[in-house]
Amino acid sequence: MSKDKPSIPKGTRDFGPATVVKRNYIFSVIKRTFEKFGFLPLETPAMENLSVLTGKYGDEGDQLIFKILNSGDFAGKITPQDLEKGSKPLTPKISEKALRYDLTVPFARYVVMNRNEVAFPFKRYQIQPVWRADRPQRGRYREFYQCDADVVGTNSLLCEAEIILMMDEVLSTLGLDDFTIKFNHRGLLAGIAEAIGASGREADLCVAIDKLDKIGQDAVNQELLQKGFTQDAINNLQPVLALTGAIDDLLPKLDALLQNSEEGKRGLKDIRSMLSFLQSFEVKQAKLQLDVTLARGLSYYTGCIFEVKVNNAQMGSISGGGRYDNLTGMFGLPGVSGVGFSFGVDRIFDVLEELNLFPEGSQTITQVLIANFDEESMRYALPVLQALRTMGISTELYPDSTKLKKQMAYADQKQIPFVLLIGSEEMDTSLLNLRNMRTGEQQRLTLAEIIDHLQTYFSA
Amino acid sequence: MSKDKPSIPKGTRDFGPATVVKRNYIFSVIKRTFEKFGFLPLETPAMENLSVLTGKYGDEGDQLIFKILNSGDFAGKITPQDLEKGSKPLTPKISEKALRYDLTVPFARYVVMNRNEVAFPFKRYQIQPVWRADRPQRGRYREFYQCDADVVGTNSLLCEAEIILMMDEVLSTLGLDDFTIKFNHRGLLAGIAEAIGASGREADLCVAIDKLDKIGQDAVNQELLQKGFTQDAINNLQPVLALTGAIDDLLPKLDALLQNSEEGKRGLKDIRSMLSFLQSFEVKQAKLQLDVTLARGLSYYTGCIFEVKVNNAQMGSISGGGRYDNLTGMFGLPGVSGVGFSFGVDRIFDVLEELNLFPEGSQTITQVLIANFDEESMRYALPVLQALRTMGISTELYPDSTKLKKQMAYADQKQIPFVLLIGSEEMDTSLLNLRNMRTGEQQRLTLAEIIDHLQTYFSA
CATH class of the missing domain: 3.40.50.800 (Anticodon-binding domain)
Known part of the structure; x- marks a missing residue:
């Protein structure tokens, strides 16, 4: 037996009792809220077949998937030629399974495999760890929990309104009182691309302006120029990115800007529907902000998108999501519209610590x-x-x-x-x-x- | 993107909402009981360094550990000579991490790494999945939950008595009313080896009689003969294995049988201490049985051992455990005595289904x-x-x-x-x-x- 001093893998953590209890407090508030809204719990295995995961996260993502070595005599299946070709083509020969990278692809796989038993619209939540072979750094781990809730099988914008309500309820219940739920719509981004004279370029536009917070407007403009946007388009974009203010003031300005864009008009219609649902509900603590610079990186979003920022704490977004129209298409089941969002528990944990919001005595186990x-x-x-x-x-x-x-x-x-x-x-x-x-x-x-x-x- | 029909890896399972809710009911009863007894929750990462796990489960166990392929250019580190040597020596060159195989070794690792912060006696419980590359079959999965509770840092037999109380409380609360908690002591097994004239052979004796239930007495005798036990010793063993009946009747018989064995007398003294603690408590539903044929395979047990059998359902043991004296020795911290046990949730689930014991309405989420x-x-x-x-x-x-x-x-x-x-x-x-x-x-x-x-x- 090894007598070495034991350690744990880089980027992973042990959670001692005091931390587990605090984390469970966060999970329980999230769970309770999801269930109050009619979401049902789902759990999928830690391991998925590699073929299920590969190709779903882009090349960069594929490299961050933890692969599991086949059991038995895997070496016998490797030839010297395989070695020469390198790790990437070799991997599928010696690895059939991998740790899940997120909860979205396993959810899509579950829906496709169980489409005949599932009651649509299917509202599921899932709170489980995921694994990414990312470079560990402060606040970034190789094993971390995701808390997802999604509805698939309906286009109703009630779902979007309810996502805002759930974000509001969870964070209010946890004691946060100064946070902003930002929203936007992919149609608006497409419409803006049209309006500035860069029709069809909304994907590149999104990728660039998604970095606005981090790298600033000049660097974004630089990136757009490199990607072939004209200087005119970039000039036209500037006043649009500067559009801020109350939702009611913004909407008419956007009506004018996007009057010739079908996609833009679709986005504005969806946003107005969602807001009208919200008017019948009472939002507890959230400030709502229509942010035309909100892009969110994931290319599969097609409708409303969301992001939550705590205003009185140093922290990036702690929750986000949006509507996608073809989640299960990757497994041959097209046309299933869905909308979902996710809480970042590690970040919420840090915010509650920073703001001293964990309830006193909540860590008492033995009394x-x-x-x-x-x-x-x-x-x-x-x-x-x-x-x-x-x-x-x-x-x-x-x-x-x-x-x-x-x-x-x-x-x-x-x-x-x-x-x-x-x-x-x-x-x-x-x-x-x-x-x-x-x-x-x-x-x-x-x-x-x-x-x-x-x-x-x-x-x- | 792949349009293949997706599937999940052999031996793993998706848990749909109805099942998750039932499983959570079992977990919550276990958690509540553990916490009532002063155990604190611990969570460790799914991945451990391979060196932490290797050599702890025997050769057979090592082969059942799921290894994770190193990220980056692992192929570049393999030479054609490595390939010739085969999978076993190759593995550590391309894999540094593996999925945990049980919760005991990670617990030992945690205690050693945190020995200066932990309050001893350390009472922890841990409810997390483990992974084994075993051949999947009915009731045996490659991913399954373990629910362990252990106390390390005390020799008190109060801990053993409390293990029986916790087994009793969890199973009674779940509605079971016909189950037996069997117990024995490794000292008794050592004493029996001495008494039959096979001093020091208790390890082989344990391995053999552990199979009594599965293969029967004749086959056990055959195995002992093959392992070099004398026919005399085997003959002497037969009346000992037939010792059954009430605890109060058995103890004097064992006193007589083991009067010349220090280990045997230690075992009887421990059992009497444990029973005297138990007399001050009220046991709800459990039948207690001193079973001298109970061996439990794991060689690290040194004191009392336990196993639970449901009498009115078709199912192997649903809980078990025992005392070990050198859990952390594998990581260079000797002399930490511990005692622990574990619930088999998949088996408890099947028993509750078979006996129709899930409470009505417990599956209601949306009301x-x-x-x-x-x-x-x-x-x-x-x-x-x-x-x-x-x-x-x-x-x-x-x-x-x-x-x-x-x-x-x-x-x-x-x-x-x-x-x-x-x-x-x-x-x-x-x-x-x-x-x-x-x-x-x-x-x-x-x-x-x-x-x-x-x-x-x-x-x-």
């Missing part, structure tokens, strides 16, 4: 530690231990009769809020000594009073 | 579907939709104005128990039509009455 003085007090404590647990109070008895100081340090380290001390006097009088570890206060109480006290304390 | 008749009724429904959700009722509005029959079929397929019908009459009178999909009964009620009715219904 009471019973100290262990000696054999006799330990025996006395066993029925007490069971009584507390039966009442739903998470309790442990320190398993060894060791120094009280050590046991108190254990309670401190586990952030256990109460310690129950049962010495000879307590056993004689049946009044047990309950110590509140936060305040240091001690009370002698009967077991019934202790249960009552703790239940009140923890339900508060 | 109300609001039917969509036309634009006007849809607009009317939007505030109703939000009001229901605000009251915690999971509700969706069918997104398109399509045939009612289709919408009803959708509700049926998703097992939505209520449909709310809002037509022109309902809008005029503000009395909405609530249909119970199970009984077919319809009631005209105000929104407030509907909320009241549903909250009562779903809290029942």
